[in-house]
Amino acid sequence: MKHVYQYAYVDGVAIKRSNMANIAVTDGMAADAVTKLLDAGHEVDLEPSSLDGFDAVVIRSATKMTPDAIAQAPNLKLIGRAGVGVDNIDLDAATDAGILVCNTPGSSTQSVVELTIGHMLASTRHIATADRDLRQGNWTKKSLRGTELSGKRIGFIGFGRIAQGVGRVARALGMELHAFDPYLPAHVADAENCEIHADVADVFRLCTHISVHCNLTDETHHLINRDTLALMTGIGADGTDCGNHLVSCARGGVVDETAVLEALNNGVLASCALDVFEVEPAIDNPLLNHPNFHGTPHIGAATKEAQQRIGFEMADLIIDFFNGTTPNSVVNKSVLIE
Numbered sequence: 248m249k250h251v252y253q254y255a256y257v258d259g260v261a262i263k264r265s266n267m268a269n270i271a272v273t274d275g276m277a278a279d280a281v282t283k284l285l286d287a288g289h290e291v292d293l294e295p296s297s298l299d300g301f302d303a304v305v306i307r308s309a310t311k312m313t314p315d316a317i318a319q320a321p322n323l324k325l326i327g328r329a330g331v332g333v334d335n336i337d338l339d340a341a342t343d344a345g346i347l348v349c350n351t352p353g354s355s356t357q358s359v360v361e362l363t364i365g366h367m368l369a370s371t372r373h374i375a376t377a378d379r380d381l382r383q384g385n386w387t388k389k390s391l392r393g394t395e396l397s398g399k400r401i402g403f404i405g406f407g408r409i410a411q412g413v414g415r416v417a418r419a420l421g422m423e424l425h426a427f428d429p430y431l432p433a434h435v436a437d438a439e440n441c442e443i444h445a446d447v448a449d450v451f452r453l454c455t456h457i458s459v460h461c462n463l464t465d466e467t468h469h470l471i472n473r474d475t476l477a478l479m480t481g482i483g484a485d486g487t488d489c490g491n492h493l494v495s496c497a498r499g500g501v502v503d504e505t506a507v508l509e510a511l512n513n514g515v516l517a518s519c520a521l522d523v524f525e526v527e528p529a530i531d532n533p534l535l536n537h538p539n540f541h542g543t544p545h546i547g548a549a550t551k552e553a554q555q556r557i558g559f560e561m562a563d564l565i566i567d568f569f570n571g572t573t574p575n576s577v578v579n580k581s582v583l584i585e
């Protein structure tokens with residue numbers, strides 16, 4: 248394959264690129280996407296022992312690109328986050344090292360929407376509890392009276408793509424949509440029939456069902472806490488004493504898990520379902536012992552369809568990058584010179 252060198256500028260720093268790259272894949276990638284990279288002439292290592300010598304790395308959430316890890320990868324020009332969240336990448340360190348960071352923001356939306364809805368229904372109809380009871384030989388029909396989602400208000404913390412998708416299903420189920428998202432243009436919420444609140448406290452006051460959809464940042468860390476949970480009334484818009492319900496398939500750390508356990512214990516929360524945790528893997532998490540909690544091990548994007556889409560989006564992005572095209576989903580700002 249012909250070696251063509253090009254230059255890109257990442258925040259003013261020139262980096263040299265060629266169109267054939269050594270790519271490390273640290274957390275797995277769909278087989279067809281790996282084949283696509285190989286067919287394009289790139290080399291792919293699915294079990295790299297270090298990142299030294301690689302031009303690009305494809306990571307999911309398990310690999311942490313700390314300043315140290317970045318310093319130990321002097322040839323790196325591209326970090327491809329196969330997924331949405333980039334909280335496992337030190338963006339400043341990547342930018343300082345002249346490394347472009349890209350993600351695949353839309354590929355897993357539908358999968359996370361469906362998992363979120365699944366958790367909401369599992370919570371309000373006690374599906375996980377009922378299954379646990381059944382397996383223990385207990386026919387607990389009388390104690391498993393649930394409540395409908397219909398006629399209730401759902402409050403979204405963050406109203407991006409995934410929340411909007413959840414919102415459409417929630418509306419179809421008869422829920423009223425509310426959200427806190429200081430970064431969302433008003434017309435987007437209007438188009439989704441969702442009322443945006445400037446004060447997050449109003450969302451908790453109004454809604455019995457909260458679904459978290461924001462990134463983990465300094466601003467959102469423990470945004471769901473003892474004080475915000477205490478504002479919830481437990482009475483649905485339709486007058487049903489439905490209790491308060493919390494779901495998060497977004498990022499661990501937005502929800503203060505100690506406050507959630509306390510709220511489950513004192514009845515402020517009727518249920519909580521989490522796919523993401525402050526510490527993962529969440530093996531010894533005390534929430535796992537609470538009967539009104541159920542969880543999944545960070546599987547929001549873990550569907551065949553999402554992984555296929557993510558893999559192909561990432562492969563295309565890498566191929567384009569090493570051919571001199573600016574990827575659409577650059578997370579740290581850059582200017583390419585063709």
Ligand code: MLT
Binds near residue numbers: 307331497
């Ligand atoms: C994401 O940020 O895309 C999701 O959390 C999925 C993942 O990283 O596994």
